[in-house]
Amino acid sequence: MTTMPGPVLGDLDARVAQRLATGGVRYTKGRRLVVRALGRAGGPRSAAELHGRLRPGIPLSSLYRTLTVLADAGVLARSHDGHGVALFELAEWLRGHHHHLVCVECGRVEDVDVGDEHERTLTGVVLAVGAAGDLEVTGHRIDIEGVCGACRA
Amino acid sequence: MTTMPGPVLGDLDARVAQRLATGGVRYTKGRRLVVRALGRAGGPRSAAELHGRLRPGIPLSSLYRTLTVLADAGVLARSHDGHGVALFELAEWLRGHHHHLVCVECGRVEDVDVGDEHERTLTGVVLAVGAAGDLEVTGHRIDIEGVCGACRA
């Protein structure tokens, strides 16, 4: 019913290292920490959230730069929480294509793997609508909004 | 193929006036200007964009307050361009449910009415996926990304 949970996190470091190497970008300690933290996270995270979780108190300014570098290198994808705060997650080629469950109460965002069957359906509609709107479609973003289990309790 | 373009803009003022009245909020000149401008717009707009278009130079600070008031009153929906800039559009009950075509080149965002058939399909998948993810679904947001006609030319 659901797709495979995407590429294993085991070789995450290796895959990122590879990618950064080809770009002449160093895979430093701080960058590793950020990549691993996002590998563990179940959804996109803000700089502030990451700053709170990262043990060796990486300065916020460095963290922002790290996030920018990784995003520019294509390792991270940047999105937004809808209230002025940027969110980061592993890029699709690392994490696998997925969508988001957004709790309208607490604001929590969780990854959700839609499954091949459903994804095919979505892609079909998206392509048709995009073409009708004179758009050369390259992708789509879907947020499913609702109230999470925690907030219903 | 496409749905009706949503509620007519003719009674836009009346409907907004009604809504604001029940909340004890005045429908002032500046607020009317903003609502009408967004009624004419073909997609979500930033405060800066609106500021540029509005004839009687409404101060930016007032414009921001107006946008906030209208959003709080449920007349406007607030979203985000992903680069630190908030976007505003008429709420669904005024504009009708729709989605967005986003040009990854120029950043332009355009409304798109998906059509009942496609919308039913999307809603079906969204409900199924949300339920599977323990989310009490209340809505969904879909951005179709690609390259617009202008940018291909």
Place this chain on the structure above:
DNA sequence: CACTATAATGATATTGATTCTCACAATACA
């Protein structure tokens, strides 16, 4: 193992969007 060139970091200043403050003006309505 030093030595040098290059890239990364951290502390701080700065930007830019948005929000807040507060004195003043407009509006509702008794």
Place this chain on the structure above:
DNA sequence: TGTATTGTGAGAATCAATATCATTATAGTG
């Protein structure tokens, strides 16, 4: 009309994010 309430405008303040720049770490090189 008089008075309470709500809205406005100009500027200060806030906050996420970025830029600066001196310092430190790293990859190579001999």
